[in-house]
Amino acid sequence: MSSSHLQIAWIGLGRMGAPMTAHLVEAGHTVRGVDLNPAAAAAAAAGGVALAASVADALQGATVCITSLPKPAHVREVYGGADGIFAHATPDMILLDTSTVDVETSRWCHTEASARGLTFVDAPISGGTAGAEAGTLTFMLGGEPADVARVTEIVAPMAGNVISCGDAGAGIAAKLVNNMMLFINVMAMSEGSQLAEELGLDAETFWRVASVSSGSSWAMRTWYPVPGVLEKAAANNNFAPTFSVDLALKDCGLALAAGEQVGVHLPAATLAHAQLAQLADEGLGGKDCTLVARLATPDGALRGYDPALDATPAHV
Structure with missing residues (x-):
């Protein structure tokens, strides 16, 4: 963690931005943020x-600007x-984007920043809201080595891992591939959890087996879609979003x-992608x-x- 004080501009204070900025404030930095959503x-x-x-x-007065946008x-x-x-x-500012975008948009940011004499690093993240709250996110950085080194120190209060992925756009490329694998793992976990249910296995017992066996994945260890197994899983909260269908559909589409x-x-x-699209269409x-686990059940009903309880599902 950097011991020096920074003034940081933060654009986009959503589900990820709010807990991430709190870690920067706790580290002794000043954060001035803006978001169109008053609640956020x-x-x-x-x-x-x-x-x-x-x-x-x-x-105004910032030397770092961080964006976190949908x-x-x-x-x-x-x-x-x-x-x-x-x-x-x-010119003294360093600009970094933690959003998940297409490779072309990230390279556009690099090119446009360079044309103006500005410094930009693509800095997408993995770890979800739980990682944002815990300060254990993985940052995947793309840019000039010296700029990446500066950003590594800046993001340290929010991070469990900071990995330099290569030149401009390499961070976002790594993120798209990673998230694509996540959604495939979510699909596998969803089908496995529901087959285990229908075969009469105790949900927590099966989770214990799979979490230390070859069926394990980050999704299964963090988001298991059966209530009463993992405290922070969406299944315990009527599948209120930790990572919404809409955002997953967007990210999976970018990978495709x-x-x-x-x-x-x-x-x-x-x-x-097709399963996420089906939920969005509904x-x-x-x-x-x-909630893709619902598509694996015999009758479309899903425990949890x-x-x-959904008055009007809000898109996020």
Whole structure:
């Protein structure tokens, strides 16, 4: 962790941004943040973030700007818009994006920043909301070695692992491949959990077996989709989102697009994407992505999920 104080601008204070900024504040840094969602902004403020009125306001006096945004279009607008980061950043700032975007958008950020004499590092993350809260996220960095070294120190209070993945765009490429594997693992875990249920196995006992055996995965150890097994799993909260169907569908689609560009065949990821799309088409895009377990059950009913408790599913 860096001992020196930093003034950090943070754009996008959502489910990941709020706990991540709290770790930076706890490390002794000043964070000025902005978000269009008042509830998200209020949650970050409760963690010590000083709220800014605009991107330009957040950047005043900052030497670091971090973005955490839902989609590639948001990243391009926040960076390149008329009142965006590129319009107000100064050469002494280091810009890093933790969002999950397509490789082209990340490379665009690098190219546009370089053309303006600015420093940019792609810095996507893995670990979900649990990792954000615990400060154990994995950061995958892409950029010039000296810039990556600076960012490694900056993100340390939020990270369990910081890995330099290579040149511009390498961090986001690693993230897309990683998330694609996650969604395939979610599908495998979903089918396995429901087969175990129908075969009469005790859910916690089977989880204990699989978690130390060849069926294990990060998804299974963290998100097991049966209530009463893992305290923070969405299955205990009517599948309220820790990682929403909508965001998973977006990320999986980006991975499929990358595969198409380089000619790699991705049949398992294609099926995972189709299952997420089915949930989204049913109006369940705001639920947790582990709700795909419902598609494995004999009758479409899933223990831990009561559709009657969903008034109007909110997309996230």
